[in-house]
Amino acid sequence: MLYMQTVHSEDEGGRRSFIEEARRRQIVAAAVTTIAEEGYARASFVRIAARASVSPGLITYHFRTKERLIRQVLEYVHTRLDRAMEGGPEPLTGFEDGLRRIVAGHVMYCSQHPEEMAARQEIIGAAAPPAVREWITENEASGRAELAGFLTEGQRHGEFRAFDPEVFTDTLFAALGSAPGRLRRRPAEEHEAYAQELARLFAAAATGRTPPW
Amino acid sequence: MLYMQTVHSEDEGGRRSFIEEARRRQIVAAAVTTIAEEGYARASFVRIAARASVSPGLITYHFRTKERLIRQVLEYVHTRLDRAMEGGPEPLTGFEDGLRRIVAGHVMYCSQHPEEMAARQEIIGAAAPPAVREWITENEASGRAELAGFLTEGQRHGEFRAFDPEVFTDTLFAALGSAPGRLRRRPAEEHEAYAQELARLFAAAATGRTPPW
Amino acid sequence: MLYMQTVHSEDEGGRRSFIEEARRRQIVAAAVTTIAEEGYARASFVRIAARASVSPGLITYHFRTKERLIRQVLEYVHTRLDRAMEGGPEPLTGFEDGLRRIVAGHVMYCSQHPEEMAARQEIIGAAAPPAVREWITENEASGRAELAGFLTEGQRHGEFRAFDPEVFTDTLFAALGSAPGRLRRRPAEEHEAYAQELARLFAAAATGRTPPW
Amino acid sequence: MLYMQTVHSEDEGGRRSFIEEARRRQIVAAAVTTIAEEGYARASFVRIAARASVSPGLITYHFRTKERLIRQVLEYVHTRLDRAMEGGPEPLTGFEDGLRRIVAGHVMYCSQHPEEMAARQEIIGAAAPPAVREWITENEASGRAELAGFLTEGQRHGEFRAFDPEVFTDTLFAALGSAPGRLRRRPAEEHEAYAQELARLFAAAATGRTPPW
DNA sequence: GATGAATGAGAATTCATTCAT
DNA sequence: CATGAATGAATTCTCATTCAT
Secondary structure, eight states: OOOOTTOOOSOOOSOOOHHHHHHHHHHHHHHHHHHHHHOGGGOOHHHHHHHTTSOHHHHHHHHSSHHHHHHHHHHHHHHHHHHHHTOOSSOOOSHHHHHHHHHHHHHHHHHHOHHHHHHHHHHHHHOOSHHHHHHHHHHHHHHHHHHHHHHHHHHHTTSSOSOOHHHHHHHHHHHHHHHHHHHHTSOGGGHHHHHHHHHHHHHHHHHSSOOOO | OOSOOOOOTTSOOSOOOHHHHHHHHHHHHHHHHHHHHHOGGGOOHHHHHHHTTSOHHHHHHHHSSHHHHHHHHHHHHHHHHHHHHTOOSSOOOOHHHHHHHHHHHHHHHHHHOHHHHHHHHHHHHHOOSHHHHHHHHHHHHHHHHHHHHHHHHHHHTTSSOSOOHHHHHHHHHHHHHHHHHHHHTSOGGGHHHHHHHHHHHHHHHHHSSOOOO | OOOOTTOOOSOOOSOOOHHHHHHHHHHHHHHHHHHHHHOGGGOOHHHHHHHTTSOHHHHHHHHSSHHHHHHHHHHHHHHHHHHHHTOOSSOOOSHHHHHHHHHHHHHHHHHHOHHHHHHHHHHHHHOOSHHHHHHHHHHHHHHHHHHHHHHHHHHHTTSSOSOOHHHHHHHHHHHHHHHHHHHHTSOGGGHHHHHHHHHHHHHHHHHSSOOOO | OOSOOOOOTTSOOSOOOHHHHHHHHHHHHHHHHHHHHHOGGGOOHHHHHHHTTSOHHHHHHHHSSHHHHHHHHHHHHHHHHHHHHTOOSSOOOOHHHHHHHHHHHHHHHHHHOHHHHHHHHHHHHHOOSHHHHHHHHHHHHHHHHHHHHHHHHHHHTTSSOSOOHHHHHHHHHHHHHHHHHHHHTSOGGGHHHHHHHHHHHHHHHHHSSOOOO
């Protein structure tokens, strides 16, 4: 790609050089840490740049606007989260098992990547630029639809009781979203148990039975 | 009561005149509206003052710092919420009924006072000043303890299954916290049903049975 | 007017306090001097504020945006110019005399208020913000129409030869616009003669005769 | 010739390679286009480089500073303008004819090379760096002297009336400078007529007679 | 010769807070 | 009590220029 700075109109399309890719990753990582540790409100270019040992101008150079940087942070977190959620190798034994894996998988991911998830939550909570809010809404929509579909399917198979899938999805997303904050106040060795307990809670809510595990 | 009001820990101690109280209420109300409608990030003193038809200097005069004003906003919201949560006149028929009333009561309160609750959520999500974050944490503690106690009692009476009360509390708080946002995207006439459905979800999670109502 | 800073939506309508009016005048004056002496490109808020012995924030406080400040500068200059152009007491003896007065009057005004006119020219030449350019275009239009009308009238009365009034107007405006720059390079005692000579030039161009004065 | 090219006064002295000359021409051309289309204020190295499909660093490499690049742009424009002004093949029939050719020739050149002349005008109007302003002044001087000499000669031959050649020159330069802007607002087929009309205006001003053509 | 990543100074603007009135 | 003018630090973003490659 020729030159950067103010010009390249909108397209993220242009191929990026190796070194540029590396810098972008470094800055995104610094942003994640800054947001997670100091909060979104205090995550200015100056502070993010300081953490990356880089000049603030370089952030604009690579990302054009703050909104774009924040979007990259979210994309980075979601990409890694999605990859992690693709599920384990063992076959599902049923919908209850599926639900358990979703919940426990997400919680354990939060446990293993607390910064990323804390940053994500900070952004979602504070998300100043309207464009970012839109991005989040659109992006959540597909996840919500997928989960709602899964729940409905479970009801059709008689494994889940007759609840409202929308309300259930709302609640589950709220619970998973608050997970990073909750885990932070607990010792790491309890996280596994926390994940299982939360999975049991939603399994009971979905089936109307105490889960056998 | 789920939320506590600080007992004027670091307050200037002195009695407040009638007119001062009135001004403070007026400013807090303006802050609630501003935060709810424009978001925490845009709730500057100038904008809050404009809504209160008052000069920005007056806010500093009455509250010293922004952090103190925000704390007052939270106290105001929690006081009103607590008063509303003190429960209806009819006697509880059991713990499941108690849980139902907590959940549905909270949701309906969100439905009836969307501004207050939206402002509260904005602050909790965005709240930059660390002091406010601490205040929130400390303040939630008593509410959490109360709820955890209630759940434990329900388990002792055999009405609730053997879940971890802490995890359950976390989840319930997360769900109730997200209620204002969720309700905002639904027509008002569905709020009642939403409240009941959410109550059923947590009843099922707590009892391991599909609730009879 | 209550409070200022970020809020007051668009209206310049609100009454302005005496002290505010004074500050605005002071800042506009500082802007005129800065632009005239250092050029538009170097007339940053910091430099203008320094000349007014004021903080840069105060300019934003009183004018909201740079574009608005610049517009105020132009309005200030045009208001004073228009007042000066309203013409002397003696009755016109004809169209040639009218043209002479327009030209000489404008040049002498430039001579007496070199800063204002230099600033005006700087802004017209550089005028970065598109909104300012529009303001200028619209504002010039009426002046151009008036002059063109006067010329046409002079042709109808047989005092002026049959030139294209549009082209004549273009030329006259260009000449008058360059006057401040030209005068700056000449000693003040020659300005009067310069004005008369320029008037003679346009009189000859308009009548096709050497003017008798 | 009305405009002069500096004779590489402060130049690095050394001969320039063929490829270097080519690059310099390419960059100057890109600068002309950028300034003409986006305005001087938006003509940053990055944007000029983008138009030249070249890196911004290369501009500094070839021109050292922005001020030097801008000077090259002016020299480029003036060189081509001077070449064009050297006049047609037909012999002059007199001074009035000479004046006509100067005016009409310049206007038609503006019509045929609107970009170059628009860029020139942008720079003259906006040109921040004082060094450029000085260069312009010095550079115009020779052109002004030449024109003033021509006018004086015409007066000596009795073809022109007794006006002040300096004032006349000022006015003519102002009018010619504003030509690109004026032509831009008129359809191309009227440009020829505009040129003739402007020539007539100055002929009338110079001779004190309505021109016979 | 040429690149493009990087810098650092400077731009306009926002805002909590102060203080003379 | 209340005002609102004023400040100064902080914000994002732009840009000419430098320099290792």
